[in-house]
Amino acid sequence: MxxxxxxxxxxxxEALLGIEAAHPELQVDHHNKIIYRGDAPRSGKVGIISxxxxxxxxxxxxxxxxxxxxxxxxxxxxTSPVPDQMLAATKLVDGGAGVLHVVKNYxxxxxxxxxxxxxxxxxxxxxxxxxxTDDDVAVQDSTWTAGRRGVGVTVLLEKIAGAAAExxxxxxxxxxxxxxxxxxxxxxxxxxxxxxxxxAGKPTFELGEDEMELGVGIHGEPGRRRLPLASAKExxxxxxxxxxxxxxxxxxxxxxxxxxxxxxxxxIELYVLYNEVNKLLTGRGVQIARSLVGPYITSLDMxxxxxxxxxxxxxxxxxxxxxxxxxxxxxxx
Amino acid sequence: xxEHVTTAVLEEWVRRFATLVAENRDYLTELxxxxxxxxxxxxxxxxxxxAVAALDETPPATTGALFTKVGMTLVSTVGGASGPLFGTFxxxxxxxxxxxxxxxxxxxxxxxxxxxxxxxxxxxxxxxDKTMYDALAPSVDALDAALGNGSPLAAGLKAARDAAAVGRxxxxxxxxxxxxxxxxxxxxxxxxxxxxxxxxxLLEAATESPF
Numbered sequence: 001m002x003x004x005x006x007x008x009x010x011x012x013x014e015a016l017l018g019i020e021a022a023h024p025e026l027q028v029d030h031h032n033k034i035i036y037r038g039d040a041p042r043s044g045k046v047g048i049i050s051x052x053x054x055x056x057x058x059x060x061x062x063x064x065x066x067x068x069x070x071x072x073x074x075x076x077x078x079t080s081p082v083p084d085q086m087l088a089a090t091k092l093v094d095g096g097a098g099v100l101h102v103v104k105n106y107x108x109x110x111x112x113x114x115x116x117x118x119x120x121x122x123x124x125x126x127x128x129x130x131x132x133t134d135d136d137v138a139v140q141d142s143t144w145t146a147g148r149r150g151v152g153v154t155v156l157l158e159k160i161a162g163a164a165a166e167x168x169x170x171x172x173x174x175x176x177x178x179x180x181x182x183x184x185x186x187x188x189x190x191x192x193x194x195x196x197x198x199x200a201g202k203p204t205f206e207l208g209e210d211e212m213e214l215g216v217g218i219h220g221e222p223g224r225r226r227l228p229l230a231s232a233k234e235x236x237x238x239x240x241x242x243x244x245x246x247x248x249x250x251x252x253x254x255x256x257x258x259x260x261x262x263x264x265x266x267x268i269e270l271y272v273l274y275n276e277v278n279k280l281l282t283g284r285g286v287q288i289a290r291s292l293v294g295p296y297i298t299s300l301d302m303x304x305x306x307x308x309x310x311x312x313x314x315x316x317x318x319x320x321x322x323x324x325x326x327x328x329x330x331x332x333x
Numbered sequence: 334x335x336e337h338v339t340t341a342v343l344e345e346w347v348r349r350f351a352t353l354v355a356e357n358r359d360y361l362t363e364l365x366x367x368x369x370x371x372x373x374x375x376x377x378x379x380x381x382x383x384a385v386a387a388l389d390e391t392p393p394a395t396t397g398a399l400f401t402k403v404g405m406t407l408v409s410t411v412g413g414a415s416g417p418l419f420g421t422f423x424x425x426x427x428x429x430x431x432x433x434x435x436x437x438x439x440x441x442x443x444x445x446x447x448x449x450x451x452x453x454x455x456x457x458x459x460x461x462d463k464t465m466y467d468a469l470a471p472s473v474d475a476l477d478a479a480l481g482n483g484s485p486l487a488a489g490l491k492a493a494r495d496a497a498a499v500g501r502x503x504x505x506x507x508x509x510x511x512x513x514x515x516x517x518x519x520x521x522x523x524x525x526x527x528x529x530x531x532x533x534x535l536l537e538a539a540t541e542s543p544f
Binding site for chain 1: 370371372376408409410411412413414416417418420421455456508510511512513515516517518520
């Protein structure tokens, strides 16, 4: 294992210290491992918090700031944070208009957020609404599993719901926007290598030089199937087709096309893939209204990518275009 | 039967459970590595050590306080799915006992049933999903049945322990339908569920305590 770390046990703690030093506009509660806006709580604004295991940076801490999240809770690497953290974050950002919890659909995350919401209601009377993302089309048999996993759509949802909250919409309206985003977005990913969890010290799974794993999640979980390594053109098709099968797009539909790096793939390759995705979608009559290309929801040092398509109307687009100022997404300011 | 169990005996049970979890830490993690994310043993051990430390620091005044303290500590320290599930189990037991110094055998059975109901409410698991439920539900049923037949508590707990062990072993051929293991589909078959294994340790600890 070659990693830029001091001690595997201190990775999360020391990364939080680095984030605090690099972004003075944010605050960090080191005890509860929470990154939050320097101006929280904002009176009358719906607070939005998210969180999850660490190792997916910039998700979620890199999305804290104006127009996006108010706070993010960091768990250990690939392990959900505990309810105490989400409870503390909820209290930090509640400006009287209630708090939205954005939760990725993993069993541990869902249960810990659920307990935090119960504790928040009991302790402070704060109104909490949770929205769970589950956009991963790689999970086919969702009746007999814990359901589809929350992946790329989470990034787009945090941006769009964050804009809605910033406009002063109430909690139910912000939650409705968030649900709309989740319902209209689908993702599919591929791994070219495994990832290495610092505390484990060795790759989570073995993947040969000439193999790839199609349909991976963001923790090195197994995918749909293992295939011989293919070209960017073929991979684009393997990722986009299952999405289009699952969420049919009609002629004039516009989408936000999001090509996401899983941590170990350089941007130049993501653009090679984006070019293929663009050709594919154009050929199918799907209009790309906006794009996002880069590593935004990662799996440590895993090489590979995911594609997320979000069907958008004018309202979602205007929320997407609204100003955002966070460490990882910044425009319109 | 008019048997009574004191808070002190119940606390001995909790401490014995913590010892068994520590002794089986690597084994539980190994089971989890096969179908989960290889942290069940270390997470539960961290949580039960913290629970014992909390009991050392502030000895619980009542039976309810004992289990509430254990539950809250697990929720705060374990993480993953095990934290909320085992945490809720003990929290519900604490709520069921209430602020009493000693309880009856029947109260213990009712508290275990409340804990089981809490696990179901939190995890939505059903029989055969390959979860802790598959060991816990039969053991609670076995204790109820034994006490209903007039057995003494110690015999009832032995029946519960045996039922938990049978339930634990029965998870081996099951196809996981909950949690991260469910994404493995057929590949989850042939592995014993780590959560059910921990439940079996809890009932084993009960039979090794002076009830």
